[in-house]
Amino acid sequence: MIKVGIVGGTGYTGVELLRLLAQHPEVEVEAITSRSEAGVRVCDMYPNLRGHYDDLAFSEPDGDRLGACDAVFFATPHGVAHALAGELLERGTRVIDLSADFRLRDAEEWAEWYGQPHGAPALLGEAVYGLPEVNREAIRQARLIAVPGCYPTAVQLGLLPLLEAGLIDAGHVIADCKSGVTGAGRGAKVPSLLAEASESFKAYGAAGHRHLPEIRQGLTDAAGVPVGLTFVPHLTPMIRGIHATLYGRLVGEPGDLQTLFEQRFADEPFVDVMPAGSHPETRSVKGANLCRIAVHRPGNGDTVVVLAVIDNLVKGASGQAIQNLNLMFGFAENAGLTAPALMP
Numbered sequence: 001m002i003k004v005g006i007v008g009g010t011g012y013t014g015v016e017l018l019r020l021l022a023q024h025p026e027v028e029v030e031a032i033t034s035r036s037e038a039g040v041r042v043c044d045m046y047p048n049l050r051g052h053y054d055d056l057a058f059s060e061p062d063g064d065r066l067g068a069c070d071a072v073f074f075a076t077p078h079g080v081a082h083a084l085a086g087e088l089l090e091r092g093t094r095v096i097d098l099s100a101d102f103r104l105r106d107a108e109e110w111a112e113w114y115g116q117p118h119g120a121p122a123l124l125g126e127a128v129y130g131l132p133e134v135n136r137e138a139i140r141q142a143r144l145i146a147v148p149g150c151y152p153t154a155v156q157l158g159l160l161p162l163l164e165a166g167l168i169d170a171g172h173v174i175a176d177c178k179s180g181v182t183g184a185g186r187g188a189k190v191p192s193l194l195a196e197a198s199e200s201f202k203a204y205g206a207a208g209h210r211h212l213p214e215i216r217q218g219l220t221d222a223a224g225v226p227v228g229l230t231f232v233p234h235l236t237p238m239i240r241g242i243h244a245t246l247y248g249r250l251v252g253e254p255g256d257l258q259t260l261f262e263q264r265f266a267d268e269p270f271v272d273v274m275p276a277g278s279h280p281e282t283r284s285v286k287g288a289n290l291c292r293i294a295v296h297r298p299g300n301g302d303t304v305v306v307l308a309v310i311d312n313l314v315k316g317a318s319g320q321a322i323q324n325l326n327l328m329f330g331f332a333e334n335a336g337l338t339a340p341a342l343m344p
Helices: 012-021 063-067 080-090 107-114 132-141 150-164 211-223 257-264 314-328
Strands: 002-007 027-033 071-074 094-097 144-146 168-179 229-235 242-250 271-273 291-296 303-310
Touching: 002 012, 002 063, 002 080, 012 027, 012 314, 027 063, 063 080, 071 080, 071 314, 080 094, 094 314, 107 211, 132 150, 132 211, 132 314, 144 314, 150 168, 150 211, 150 229, 150 242, 150 257, 150 291, 150 303, 150 314, 168 211, 211 229, 257 271, 257 291, 303 314
Parallel strands: 002 027, 002 071, 071 094, 094 144, 168 229, 271 291
Antiparallel strands: 168 242, 242 303, 291 303
C-alpha cells in the first residue's frame, strides 16, 4: 500500500482522481490540497464520494505532508507544479503532473505557448512523457511524469501506427477534434455556461492551440521526421468526451490497415481497435480509461481516416495518470481502472 497526495483537488481532474483511487487496491489518499477550500471535507464538496473519503479534508499545500507521500499528483493549472515538483523530488516523492508544465521538452517553446517563463527548466531533461503505449519502460523508472493532454492522447494513439510504419505523408496530417465542456476546467467561464454551449457547436484555436506543439512533438518522435499538422479543436454541447477524426494521405500501397492497427495495439490494455467499418462513440468510453479506434480507407483511395474516442477526464487525464502510477510502482497496469464505461 502506498500513500499519495493530490495538489489541486477541487477541479474535474482532481475529483476524477479521487473517484478512481477510491477503488484502487494499493493506494491510500493521504492529502488533498486546495487553498480556497481548506478545511472542507471532500465528501461535503463531492457527495458522490461519501463513504469513501469521510475523514479526508482539503488542506493548504504543505511540503512536509506532501513530501511524506510516495507519489503526488498535480491536478493544477499550468505553472503550479514548477514551484513544488523539485522540492518533492528531493524528498524522494515521485511526481505525476496532469498539467502542461513538463510536456514540452523545449523551455522556450513552452514559454511561447503559455505566456510565461518556464519555472523549472532543469527538470525537463528527466521528465518522462506519460503515454504508456509509447514510453512504458521509461515510465517504470521515472521520478517525474508529464501526463499527456486529452487532445494529444486521442490524436497520437490514432496516428501512431501509420506514422511509425511510414504509411502516410508526414508533412500533411489533419486532426479534426471535438471535446466536451469539461475540457475547459471547472472554473466559471461564460463560454462554458449551459446557455452558451448548449445547442451550439464551434471551432476554436484554429490559428494555434496550446496542445499543437505537444501533439506535433509526439508525432514527430513516432515518424522520425518533422510532422506537418493541422489541428483544429471544437467545443461540443456534452459534458465529457473527445472525438478525433484524423486524416492522412497514404504513401504507396499500405496493405491491410485494420491488421496494422490490431497488431500495433494487441498488447495494450487500454486501446480497443474496433472491427472494420466501425464508428466509435464518445459515450462508449464515458468514465473508462480507454481509447477506442476505428480505421477507414474511403473508396479504397489514397486517404486514410482514423476515428479515436476517449473520455477527456479519464484516459485523457486522471485515468492515464493512475495508469502511470501503476507502472511506476510495479502494480498491475489496470489496477483501479477496470470499471467498464457508463451507459447511457
